[in-house]
Amino acid sequence: MSILRPFKASDMFKFNNINLDIWTETYGIGFYLSYLSRWPDLCCLQEAPNGRLMGYVLGKAEGSGTEWHGHVTALTVAPEYRRLSLARKMMALLELVSEEIYKGFFVDLYVRCANSVAIGMYEGMGYSVYRRVREYYGSLGIGKGGRDEEDAFDMRKPLARDPHRRSIRPNGRDIIVSAHDVS
């Protein structure tokens, strides 16, 4: 029982059960408002019928030429609502809108190389690693997971506008770029 609906500014008053989890960052209000003021249709959430928020996704559209694409900036589901396909449904909406409204060539996202749960999930949804970005999450320093903690995979999934799947490549894990090279 979950309601898929748009993320609204006042949902910031309600997202504590999601954001108090350590994997989810709480940004300044300007962060959320900047997404909502430009790509409100790429920001949505799942809500329980009693009004409790369950998870949300924030996305944007960017790039030029054949690099024009939808981007997943944040995807998170509160611990008590995981494994209910909520992430899957929100990603499906984001892909739909990226394809039909923004006419993007692909959807992409960054994920910590150590976050195997999320990587596995994205692979299951048709994403593949396009490149590895060094020190993308630099602030954390090298922890137990070594480089995997601070490096990110840039993962992509081609959309209908890229029928020849030119936006992805098979050997992405071996292509390493530095954080300065990506936006």
Add this chain to the structure above:
Amino acid sequence: MSASSAALERQIRPIYDALDTGSNKSAIVTCNKLLKKYPTNILLKALKALALIRSQKVEESLVLCDEVLESKPTHDGVLTAMMHVLRGLGRHNDMVTMFDEAFKKSPSNEELGCQTFFAHVRASHWKSAHLIATRMYKTFQDEKYLYWSVICAILQANDISTPPAMRPILFQLAHRLIQTSPNPSYISADRFHLHLSLLRQLGLYDEANKLLDSDVGKSICATNLSCDELRREIWQLQGKVKEEGQRAELLITEKRDRNWLEFLAVINATFNEEDSDLLKESVQKTQKIFTDIAAQDGLKDRSALLALIEVEQRAHERGISQSPPVSLMEEYFEKFGNKACCFEDLKPYVKSALGNDLSHWTSFLESKLTVPETIPALQEVINALKLIRYGLTASEITLESELKRVNQYAKLYFETISLGANLPSTELQPGDDLVLLAANALISAWKLSQSTSHLLTAINLLEFALTKSKHCFLARLVLIRLYRILGAPLPALEHYRALNIKQVQNDTLSHLVLSRASTFSLASMGDLTLSTECLEATQIYLSNSQETGDFIVRAFNAEKYSQIPEFIAFEDRLDTSLQRDSVKMEHLRMRLTHEPVNSDVIDMELIELKFIFDRVHHDNRDFAIFPNYQPNVSDSLNHQTLLFGKEEGFPWLSAFLKIYIRILQQASDLDDTVEEKLLIGDRPKPAAESVTRASLSERIQNFTPEELSTLTSEETKLVEYATSLSGWLGPYHDYARPPPSVVLAEAAKQTELKTGHPLKGIEVPPINGNGQHKKDEEPPAVVDAPESVAKHFDGIRERFETVKTSDSVVDLLHVATLAQEAFILLVTESTRFKSSSVVKMNKFGALATNLKDLKAAAQAVLKDISTELIKRGESFNNAEARKACVDASNTDISAYISHDFILNLAKKISDSRYKILEGVGKGIVRVIALHT
């Protein structure tokens, strides 16, 4: 460009660079240098004003600011610099005037037109923003401006300052305008959204249907959740329940949509049938559809099975099914009992089934209480335990039974602790909920027995769980509440810090440590921890006022009309947040314990509190975050763990505002006319209905029963005291207060001394003689303080004697800090009469003596309280106290936790109690010294 202006431009560059990098000092220096050369240059003045304001030199900046404004600037750079200056000063209205005049001079400058429009938007002047947009549409022919004018008319209609009778007229105006658009609104989803929302507002459903039924309309709604949300509402308003059901059914069966809203739509359509035979038929049909989907989805999606439960539940309510959907609930539990959300999913159905015979359900759940060997099995047991607990009846909740449950939960926790042993340390432990359940039961046991030993046990368990599951924030939330109840604010604050509350969370969660925080403040001792916490928590309101407006402007630029009302509502909810002003109140209460009461403090605080008092507050505090696993018939965990058992809501804030405003008003020399003249910046917009309201002075005199009901008995006493005190002293203040002309003259003198410039826009009338004014009337005769004032501290002494013997540390602190507060109020009220010339001139000798005696009596009581608190504090500063703390907690549970661990916690609690009691005790002596 002339050579000299090119040279000047080159010289100005470094000023911009300095401003950009935050080197305000060097910007000022450069400005000063250049101003020597070009003393009349307006851009330089504007930039200097900006650098000054950024260095907090408000008064100096004001002078320049006014000079620049007077020159009626039109130059781009000047306007931009001034925009920042005026925003920094909160002078949106002046900004509006500045842009208006500039735009009037160059009406063909489109960029300037936009700036002017945005200045009005920032000031929420929707009416004039609408007019500008209309004019811009005429001049520049960009359709965007037409839509701007439309939404501004709507925003004006919805503004609190708009009289209700005007509203429909404005909506109709917006509608007429949108119809003139050369292109249809559906060329963009957000224009379409705006159009639909207007049609919904006006009830023009035929027109809305035409838009929605068009191919473009349908395709917009298929990809845009906001538009689809509106469509749903519009259909609902038209009673199109059947159509909505059919549409949703297709989505579910053909598009595999699993949005619960679609299931609800089908269910609503199913039950939209009066005839009971037809209803039965339609229920069966729907059940068939959902049963098929449930079979198809299996464990992948829980929606269809839940929908079946909902159908049966409603069928039961309508009398076509005999019993509540218990067997389906059991099926649901069998399938999804290993998901954490199962409890929450089934809760509403348990609730409506309560009162029926639940024995089958309960024994079903009890059959699930095996010792689990896997994490999913553990989750299932936890769900069973939560559901059983939720369904308990009042007679099943006794001290004994609750303690039995505590042992059940705790035992299972420790028995299954190994299941999560291999999880990474960043993961939550699967058994965390068992400890939270135990904490709920212990809190219930405390409520039943009043014995705090149960709270100590809860603390031991929760703290232990945190060593295994270090990110279990739910445990921290409960711990914060418990430590405060036990009078141990330090560990509460530590846990609060560990939650890493940031940004907007400060608004929703700072209540955890800041509600009635003055109870635990050591500001009197110079320890400003809590006071600083107040200031930090309120940063978010500054960010809101500085940033949110920018994003409203951005949403206009990007034409995201669906977002504009949302952003405005968000901005307003933060701006008028109840928590913001409750924190402000607490901060003031703490401030007066370490700062002397002088006219600066009195005037500034008074002005701010008056602003606050007329706000329509929003309560954004998050209480739903607490892990409430209490039975449906019980109070919630949140209610049970409120400090002093009293909520700190609107009525509480209102009561305290009334106390302080009245007392500060009496102590202040600022009457409304003076304040009007001296205040810079904008005032809050009055609500349309405020015209009919009584004056502020009348409104603060009486306390409503609702206000009084949220106060503790001690706070009620403070209200009574403050009311009598100000009632008694009011006439003397009114007589002795210098007339406005004298106050203004003094303010002008002070400003000139500070800035070297006279106070702008104020004509100080000549004052005759030595600044004294002649009174026409005789001074009011001095009478003795009323009983309720004279005996207040005696009452406190008595009550303190009573709480002294109880074991509640917070009750002790509460009486003590409110006694201290009563003293501070007395001091504030008597500041004016400290001056011997005031006393002499007004023949208030008897009054002065009276006040002196009152203060002396108050001090005597306070000193005794202080001594007692210190003594009581000492009693916690030894091994026996710690041992008592250890012994008090439940032995069955301590068997699982090491003695050292428990001892350590006992030490933490005792230490914190010792520090707070001693600190507040010693602080009282300092407060006395500070204020005499």
